[in-house]
Amino acid sequence: MDIRQLHYFLTLAEEGSISSAAAALHMAQPSLSENLMRLESKLGVQLVVRSGRGVTLTEAGQLLAERGRGIVDAAARAISDIRHAGTEARGLVSIGLPPSLGLLLSVPLAETIRSEYPDVRLRISEGLSGDITEWVENDRIDLGCVYELRDNRELLFQPLLAEKLFLISAPDNLPEGANLEDPDAPTIRAIDLRALPLALPAASHGARKVVERFARAAGIALNVVVEIDSLPQIVTMATRASAYTIVPHAAVIDEVAAGTVRAIEIVEPTMTRTAYLLRKRTRPITRASQAVQQSIAVIVREMIERFQLDAVAIDATGRDRA
Structure with missing residues (x-):
């Protein structure tokens, strides 16, 4: 063959x-x-x-x-690397993003690469954290952003950002127990999430695992009334007051600005999650993939500052960890 x-x-x-x-x-x-x-x-x-x-x-x-x-991409990348060894960044770089990070990164990353690295061709795929990890393991993509780390010595990871998770509600469907003393920054205690009807991704979804792990640590049982593996549809459920959901601020920037939802901070304790950038240890690091990885770190910081997100960019050194 x-x-x-x-x-x-x-x-x-x-x-x-x-x-x-x-x-x-x-x-x-x-x-x-x-x-x-x-x-x-x-x-x-x-x-x-x-x-x-x-x-x-x-x-x-x-x-x-x-x-x-992965085989075809690797062959194309090898040919490109050999032809342009030691020169500027060029060639194909493929990356997998989960839905909420895709909303934040996809367009600005594509625009940055096209503007600053015209010889780099970017391919962005959207998927769940588990799927993205498998794509990295099987050499289908060069880089992947995930919320769940798998115990695999072949994978290297770099923390990107830590972000708070919020309860999302329709403006006319604010939950009982919500603290509205500061109308611009409502809060709700974790214990008050128990009775709320929630729309969340399926249990295999990395975002769902983070929420479930938090609930277990807080000693509460969540009332998940529907599972939908689609971020836009889950947010729509909240805007229609059909259910509440739990997502980061970055996932509902436009909806919050338009006033179609309220983002309510979860406190006592605060719910957070960390996003990581993955790559395979044995996959060659090209100038193009380095350019994309560095661009992602810069864009994350810019987006946090631009939209005043409740998130923190971390480990900007670019060091990989096993």
Whole structure:
């Protein structure tokens, strides 16, 4: 199996049909079909199931698509690194961001890289902390931002920021127990969260794990009435007074500014979480990935200051930790 065959297969997996993939690759459909058959023959397994609607990946095909992307990206990166060794930052850098950090970082990071490093191509993927960690482990991405650290000696991490979590409420649905002495900075004690109907991500979500761990430490049982793995939908539940939710300030900057929600600080104790930047120990550090990593640290500090977020940028030295 060569890189070109793998590239053809990955395009087919992304497009979902021979005709669409052939058009994307600027090649004839019979040639693409022949390449696919040769690849299946080499591997000794069926990779796709053909139908009138296109192609569906088999279990083996899904595995090849998952692992193959990292291989193709690594090959492209190696070629670029060899061609431009010792010169300026250039090439592809892929990064995974959880939804709340994506809201804060994606656009300013893309704009910064495009402006300051025009030869760097940035690919941003959104996912859960667990998924992002697996992408780093499997070489699908160069860098990942997560809230949950996995015990894996192959991974290096750098703390990015510590942020407070807030109870989010519709303005006309403020919870009992909320302290409104300072109308611009309402608070609620952790113990008063017990009876509130909450909309949270599923238990596998890194953000949910942080909240559950906090609740156990505070000795309270949360009343989770619905699980939604979508940050916008969870916030919508709060704006419609259908439930409350718990997220960082960065996740509701626009809604708070528009007055569609209130962010209520959780106290006694304060609820916080830490975001980390991950990379794989054995993955080569390119000038491009260094540029992206440094840009992330700078943008985090800028966003905290610009939006007056209840968060603190940490460990700005850029040192990795095992």
